[in-house]
Amino acid sequence: MxxxxxxxxxxxxxxxxxxxxxxxxxxxxxxxxxxxxxxxxxxxxxxxxxxxxxxxxxxxDRSPGVTRTLACLHDGAGMEAELTALVDTGCEVVDVIVEHPIYGQLTGQLRLRSRYDVSQFIAQSERSGAQPLSQLTGGLHLHTIRGEDDSALNRAEEAMGELGFLWQEEV
Known part of the structure; x- marks a missing residue:
């Protein structure tokens, strides 16, 4: 070959x-x-x-469906609950994005689609001792999520709201 x-x-x-x-x-x-x-x-x-x-x-990256970006805020202890809630709504967690003051936008590819994927990601995180990107920004981060349709994305956004993880801009 x-x-x-x-x-x-x-x-x-x-x-x-x-x-x-x-x-x-x-x-x-x-x-x-x-x-x-x-x-x-x-x-x-x-x-x-x-x-x-x-x-x-x-x-x-030829995945079907629709995507949405959610702004989230929580401490490191909320990572597993957040990711599990997102995949439980039928959505894929495509990535995590933070805005770094020196480097600009930093993106980490996640591609988490199931509880199994989340458990493997959490285990890898614990084994490595690495901190999540969101720790660079005091817990503020974005997730690109992909769902079959808008109703899946709406369920995901609602789940983040129920957990208190949706970032709300202060006015």
Whole structure:
């Protein structure tokens, strides 16, 4: 298999996957090193293919549905409750965004679709000892969420309101 065929195989695998696919898994499937896969994905992105790296692997950004951005505010202890509530409404938590005073917008890809995804993310966070991006901004952050339709997004927004996690601008 030459490099072009391998890149086509990577795109095919990502476009048909039901969740993130790790570089290591792609490397095993295609019989190359993880570093070759990382380079291939970089080249695919450079020519415009919508491939995103998440903490659990690569995903294709050809997801159907509608998106909305929610402004949220809570301390670090609220992260699991927030993410669980969002996926329980049938929405995917696409990312988290914070506005950093030096670097500008920082975005972390999440791609969380289920309670299992949330539990894996929380476990990884605890194992690593890393702090969530929202800690850089005193708990204020944005989430891009994706749902099947506006009613799913409305349920998600309502759930954040019930938890007291929706940021309300003071007037």
């Amino acid at each position: 030459d490099a072009q065929e391998r890149r086509r195989a990577i795109l095919q695998r990502l476009n048909t996957a039901t969740g993130p696919v790790s570089a290591a898994a792609l490397a095993r499937e295609l019989g190359v090193s993880r570093q070759i896969i990382v380079g291939d994905v970089a080249l695919l992105r450079a020519v415009g293919h919508p491939v995103t790296a998440t903490p659990r692997g690569y995903v294709s």
